[in-house]
Amino acid sequence: MGPRTRRWVLALVMTGLLPVLSARAETPAQFRAAVSQIAYADPGTGKTVPILLLYPTRDPVQPIRRGPYHLNVAPEGGPALDSVPLVMMTQGPARNGLAMVSVALFLARRGMMTAIVTHLGGMEPDADPRAGKGDRIGTVPLWPELPLQLRAALDAVLDSSPMGFRVDRQRIGVLGYAAGGHAALAAAGGIADPGRLAQICVNHPDNRSLCPAGAKTTAATSPKRLEAATDPRIRSLLLMDPVGALFGDGALSRVTVPVRLYEAEKGDESGALQVARVRGLLPRQPEYDLVPGAGHYAFLTPVPASAAARFGATVQDPPGFDRAGFHARLNDEVLDYFRRTLNAAP
Numbered sequence: 001m002g003p004r005t006r007r008w009v010l011a012l013v014m015t016g017l018l019p020v021l022s023a024r025a026e027t028p029a030q031f032r033a034a035v036s037q038i039a040y041a042d043p044g045t046g047k048t049v050p051i052l053l054l055y056p057t058r059d060p061v062q063p064i065r066r067g068p069y070h071l072n073v074a075p076e077g078g079p080a081l082d083s084v085p086l087v088m089m090t091q092g093p094a095r096n097g098l099a100m101v102s103v104a105l106f107l108a109r110r111g112m113m114t115a116i117v118t119h120l121g122g123m124e125p126d127a128d129p130r131a132g133k134g135d136r137i138g139t140v141p142l143w144p145e146l147p148l149q150l151r152a153a154l155d156a157v158l159d160s161s162p163m164g165f166r167v168d169r170q171r172i173g174v175l176g177y178a179a180g181g182h183a184a185l186a187a188a189g190g191i192a193d194p195g196r197l198a199q200i201c202v203n204h205p206d207n208r209s210l211c212p213a214g215a216k217t218t219a220a221t222s223p224k225r226l227e228a229a230t231d232p233r234i235r236s237l238l239l240m241d242p243v244g245a246l247f248g249d250g251a252l253s254r255v256t257v258p259v260r261l262y263e264a265e266k267g268d269e270s271g272a273l274q275v276a277r278v279r280g281l282l283p284r285q286p287e288y289d290l291v292p293g294a295g296h297y298a299f300l301t302p303v304p305a306s307a308a309a310r311f312g313a314t315v316q317d318p319p320g321f322d323r324a325g326f327h328a329r330l331n332d333e334v335l336d337y338f339r340r341t342l343n344a345a346p
Contacts, residue, residue, distance in 0.1 A: 034077025092179025093121025181242020
């Protein structure tokens, strides 16, 4: 393990972002998980942005613990397979960029390579401008740039060593959550209209994920309408509560790859995200799953109750919803979907 990766893995543990997963019946793992870090250059700024790679290995793993959190991986482990499918994972700009690490590990241990993409975002309206020193390191999505960042990240993964040349270019999928679902749709051919944001925020000023400045939120610095830029390398999409609000009529007509769409029953009660809009705009009927009783954050990795205070609203679920129980089936469903649509069975 190189010193840079060692410091990075230890930093993950020290920040407490590596939750323990409860035991459950699941598809047996054929491999262990290796971890490595690469980076891509943000197309807008040139700033170096990290990507976490998880992939199958047969090397021994190292348990690294702090309190209730752990990650059992082989840092920079040797690849177990000469050819692997790739699943890019994006949730858009977020304070906890590893909130979907459980499904990434699950896939890696069953023969897939996963790449967790970090996105640069704008600063919160009430944030100290000195904190970013002029860099865009905040959590507000810069909508036109999300798909550009995703494509740049995919380029970096395919160019990386030693894993990039092992990726089967015919078996690449994207898992997108929330703003990351928007990025996935736009990268697969969707045409977003950031100009729709202003009216949405007039109607939903309290939705801070979409409207950080309340009713005054605009996308004035973005082009009114972006041209489709379909990335032909993307062969399959799995979307979890994606933001559909910025896609107008006909905007998803070019998204012709297979799509599986999850919608949390209580994740968009105000209608601001417009998850259901995605389903109606897709030219091909997607696989669809309405998750009963789930809130918007149900798709993120469960954390123990003892650590919940560190993660705020993202660990809170509607009364009666069992997030751990949901994830017991979710991981297997994600695996099954990508195996079918990417012809990715080991």
